[in-house]
Amino acid sequence: MEIEKIREEIANKGLKVTPQRVAILEAIYSLNNHPTAENIADHIKESQPNIAIGTIYKVLDALVEHNIIKKVTTEAGKMRYDGFTEHHHHLYCIECDLIEDYIDEELNELLKNHFNKKRIKGFHIKNFAVQVNGTFDKC
Amino acid sequence: MEIEKIREEIANKGLKVTPQRVAILEAIYSLNNHPTAENIADHIKESQPNIAIGTIYKVLDALVEHNIIKKVTTEAGKMRYDGFTEHHHHLYCIECDLIEDYIDEELNELLKNHFNKKRIKGFHIKNFAVQVNGTFDKC
């Protein structure tokens, strides 16, 4: 995605467009691999050599807050960030730390129908996601 | 579950049966609410007043390693532990920190069928779980 689109995306949510925010969001899009805060710091260190790690966390929080990115939790204990915000699922590699987005409209429908039929007593569903664990051939 | 069953469960996996391990596993079963390490520490502090917090983490790791309990990740950044190890899903409350086990054999079948039909190129599925987010009536 071009820088101008990124600037617009940030501005459209009512956030100030700062070089740090642009660099971080660009990093998430171009890394495209559910990076950690540290991965992002590494990726932007040429363009933002003086950025504070605390700033990266604060920017990430703001982007999550405004639904520009999403948080992805893992068992490794580090938070990871996903630039794709549409309803989707994740493939988790149990051998390496790879996470891939898994988009499956048919699966969404299947689950939506299932949960419409089968209400859960005492619980009101807002959304759902499937965590698919396994191995990538490349691993 | 009775203490003797717990001792057997630990012994059957080839682990030494220690009072700390028994107390921790008993805490997980009786709390029955996906406790954190700290929750467990609180629960066992009468019977194990001198247990080190590091020991709790080490015991939990051993129990997970031997498939007696499971780790549950959350966005709150604390690891939680689940004494139910059969294939199941989780209901996450987005208002409080409640997590409930969600057992739905029909859903398991639905997903198994779906993934049998729809192979994911380059990825070999080992297992899957649905994370259902919403609110409990009681919250």
Added chain:
DNA sequence: TTGTAAAGGAGAATCATTCTTATTTAATAA
């Protein structure tokens, strides 16, 4: 009963993340 590998206790260390405070800056209005 003893020997020994495994487990536990104490507390320091680590690591991701958050907080505090002073400084800087983006965006708005004059």
Added chain:
DNA sequence: TTATTAAATAAGAATGATTCTCCTTTACAA
């Protein structure tokens, strides 16, 4: 264009969960 100001950043201390180290204790096999 410049001045104003609320919001954002830098720096680094603080926090909090978890891990590690090292020494002591214990479960259990022989």
